[in-house]
Amino acid sequence: MSRSAVVAVIGAGNVGCALATHLTLRGHEVRLCTRSEQRLRPIRQAGGLTATGAVEGSAPIALLTTSLPQAVSGADVIAVTVPTPALPHCAPALARAITSDQLLWLNPGHSGGALYLGAEMARVTGRGGQPICQLSTASHGSRMTGPATVGVFRLSPATLAAFPARHLNECHQRIDALLPGQFDTAGSVLELDLANVNAVMHPAQMICNASWIEATGGQFRVYQEGSGPAVARVIEAVDRERLALAAQLGVPTAPFAEMLHRAGYTTAAAARTGRVHQVLQAGEAIRSVKAPPTLDHRYLHEDVGWGLVPWISLASRTDVATPTMTALTELASVMNGVDYARTGLTLDRMGLAGTPPQQIHQRIIDASL
Structure with a gap:
């Protein structure tokens, strides 16, 4: 894809706007799609998006639309940047609009995003094998600083995997043409599903700081002030359970x-210390990031429902115990009035119901869902 590519970016949040700006500045044709015309209006009025930080410049976006079919038609790559709990809203329309030669790119995929989309596309269209790739973390560490401005504090050196795995080389080549040299690769999407750092830390940070978030509207530095030694120990307990699950499934991973x-x-x-408190206190790139203003936020909706819940669901097929993950899920459900264990991403929604644990990883590699 050495030529200028046509990229549909689905979602106009932090990552979607950062990606749309960056790709436009690199000379690609970008179509930015979101469900809300109100969200697009200030971008139209500003004549496009402006980025500061790791990406600098103003970019006139080629197309701003609320029509997913219009955005997707003829695109080379469809980058899905919506929070994973929003995937059920766009998956059926994506399945009907996409063609077999188009690449679907989850940026990021969090835990189970590619598996869910693959299962949904097969259900809606009756065909499998659609090339899907996902990132381990968002391509751009970013925050909206205004309705049409985005601050990019980091270009993330993320890992990319493909589903089915046989598409990995093609997927990497096509994404590398958009953002050269930024991503390495993993052998299966399950490796990325079990390497979701947000699911390891955000639920504990949100739940343990719930009253502080409610009292201040999130006016504190969540990775610094909100991640003291006690909170760090909860994060470490989640990570031990995640590592045990990965070992049981035969999936390579690394500590948080x-x-x-x-x-x-x-x-x-x-x-090198392996201590979460020290790791987070030393995080210069995230030092100034504030907590969310409310508990009604993707740090719980996404990182519990589409982070902890799929891990708990996978662990239920093994002898790995997940008491900390389960406790955090139950507390988040009570706090937000959402039954995350029911609404989140389960084995059934990933197309893995009934699969013996020793066959899960290979079945995902083969895409025999």
């Missing part, structure tokens, strides 16, 4: 501290 260092969010010295 190492993953955060690879993503560029802490120092090598802090990562």
Whole structure:
């Protein structure tokens, strides 16, 4: 894809706007799609998007639309940047609009995103094997600083995997043409599903700081002030359960501290300690990030429902115990009035119901869902 590519970006939040701006500045044709015309109006009025930080410049976006079929038609790559709990809203329309030669790119996929979309596309269209790739973390560490401005504090050196796995080389080549040299690769999407750093830390940070969030509207630094030694110990307990699950399924992964260092969010010295408190306190790139203003936020909706819940669901097929993950899920459900165990991503929704645990990883590699 050495030529200018046509990229449909689905979702106009932090990542979607950062990606749309960056790709436009790199000379690609970008179509930015979101469900809300109200969200697009200030971007139209500003004549496009402006990025500051790791990406600098103003970009006139080729197409701003609320029509997913219009955005997708003829695109080379469809980048899905919506929070994973929003996937059920766009998956049926995506399945009907996409063609077999188009690449679907989950940016990021969190835990089970590609598996869910693959299962939904097969259900809606009756065909499998659609090339889908996902990232381990968002391509751009970013926050909206205004209705049409985005601050990019990091270009993430993320890992990319493909579903089915046989499409990995093609997927990497096509994404590398958009953002050269930024991503390495993994052998299966399950490796990325079990390397979801947000699901390791955000539920504990949100639940343990619930009253502080409610009292201040999130006016504190969540990765620093909101991640003291006690909160860090909860995060470490979640990580031990995640590592045990990965080992049981035969999936290679790394401890939380190492993953955060690879993503560029802490120092090598802090990562070597293996202590989450030190790792987060040393995170210069995330030092100033404030907590969400409310508990009604993707840090719980996404990182519990589409983070902890799929891990708990996978663990239920093994002898791995997940008491900390389960406790956090139950507390989040009570706090937000949402039954995450029911509404979140389960084995059935990933197309893995009834699969013996020793066959899960290979079945995902083969895409025999």
